Amino acid sequence: MSKMKVAMIQMRVVEDKLRNIEIAAEYINEIVTENVDMVVLPEMFCCPYKTENFPIYGEPEGGPCYRMLSSIAKEHGIYLVAGSVPEKDEEGRVFNTSYVFDREGNKIGKHRKMHLFDINVEGGQCFKESDTLSAGKDVTVFDTEFGKMGLAICYDFRFPELSRLMVEAGAKVIVVPAAFNMTTGPAHWDILFRTRALDNQVYTIGTAPARDESSCYTSYGNSMAVSPWGDTICHMDEKEGYRIVELDLDYVDRVRNELPLLAHRRKDVYSLLKNNTIQNI
Template sequence: MKIAQLQTHVFADKTANMAQLETSIAAVMPENPDLITIGEMFNCPYVTENFPLFAEEEGGHTWQKLSALAAEYGVYLSAGSVPELEDGHIYNTAYVFDRSGRQIAKHRKMHLFDIDVKGGQSFKESDTLTAGSQVTVFDTEFGKIGLCICFDFRFPELGRLMALAGAKLILVPAAFNMTTGPAHWEIMFRSQALNNQCFVAGTSPARDTEFSYVAWGHSLLVSPWGGVLAEMDETPGSLVTEIDLTDADKTRQELPLLSARRTDVYELKTI
């Protein structure tokens, strides 16, 4: 399968972000991607007070446009994440659409990004967001794919649960910043990929040094062996990579980390 990762600039205007997305998708279509993925909060500047202002219900205008783009181009679209409104609550939500534009998955960020690094970044998503509670894995003709959002992927239990549910590729729309990005971006994705023996695609917004929250960028794709297959810099652009999900099976056979677990001694399960 071919994955196209779109690292886009985030404008203050939702309409401009959607127009940019359509242009970016059209630009990569000559390379015939099977799946397109984009960054966290791709249509909303990453500031807590923006989330309620930009939020829409599932099935709203943004959802409809994303569905239509997937159908128009005949691709799987893992549509980064957007602010979702439901019953007065705001969620950081990632939708996935199949080649016909049908929604086949939805993940609400489970671990809210509340940090205060001395001399670095301070941010508190819980000021406006509500946490989700579901582990998300969905089916494609290539195999099972897992999905989580940014801070979620720092928790090894979640990556392992997706792998145990059959995921051979995990998609992670994420917006690391200039404090966490240089320190943790690559090592986190590589460690999760090798520990769970699956491909991992981390897709970031492009960096904008004029904005209050400056994203690290560096969207990347990591192999089940833990090697970086491809990585961008911080600027807007795209990354198209062809992978074979059976490589995850091969790695798991050669180095049986998942099957050698001592489930008679320890167990990881969802509630």
Template structure:
């Protein structure tokens, strides 16, 4: 299957887990009415983006009302769903974790955010995920009927090495549920997604929460799809909404033949430097 019809659910996240799950469910149902076959939710879609809320909203994978609901929707509607991310509890640790469900409602991949968002932009924004979250340490390349899908989360996109590893292991689409803020979003969001797509000649997708002006952490929104030529083929505004867009994976082969970046890589020199 070379064509995938994606639905990017840019939902408004509030301080109410049940309401967030309900909003996600409604957007999934609407996506199905548009014949989407791969639905993506934002980073921390069931939880306000705040360290104290990560602790409060945390769920264990084996007993998660959020994941149980998404699983049932995937199975009922015979559709793939990437459940953006949620705060996942495991023993005494807390992770920022994304789950991919297949059409039978089974978890076929999970990604724990590898690079934690610890920043201090003077006078604008300070945030330290590492105060409460533990970083993941595994690459996530999911095998699906559409081919291999690489998964990262938000800040992970800033590290080109991660994207390259996923592509070298066969990923043709890179997906990063994210929640850039009103400082980093306007400056870097589109640039990063275009860059990762262009560098690796793949499709690159970001799905964010909508801008909630009442929240302590304000998401930039602007969920996006970029193609292997580095072009933006779909992008939302800051408001809640749904993007439905079909991509054709055959574009990857065409562009790699026209501009053979990966083939022309000087691996002989890079490996010497690494040693």
């Protein structure tokens, strides 16, 4: 089986944590009538994107939000890339974490954002995730019946080494829950998703919150999907909604065979060293 249908949900984020999950569930109830295989939610889809919110909204793995998301995946028999949520560990640290559930509601992937979004653009966005978040350290690849997929969160996607490590671990799709803002989004969103798709000959999928000018953090929106040839196959605007795309993972093999970019790497001259663990559940 090589073809799969993936739905991207671009939703607004409200202050009520559980209401956000209910909103996602309402979208999924509608989407599953179209026989989708996987649903992808945005970064911090249940928590307004503000540093001081992360410890307040944070829950341990297995908490109420986790259980609700697992239940949704099982109820509808879908793969669910559950955007990202604030996760608290036993030591009280908080991570920006994405869980992936299979069709039975079992966790098959977990990624803690590795690169914390600490920026200060003159005349633009200023944000410092490290005020309340800790950084993850694992490269995340998970298995499906369609093939292996990589998982990154937002700012992670700016670092090409991470995507390449996922591809070296077998990924044919890279899924990215993200929340670019009105400074970085117009400048870099499209370029990054097309470039990573071309560099690695993979499908790239970026799912963002809908734009809300009244929120504490204004998301760029524009959720999109790109083919391994670099074609934009789906591009949303800033509004709430969802889009469904069909991915053909055999097409990844075809592109890599016809333009053997990965095979032509000069490993006798350069290599990518890995000092971390690859999470492949």
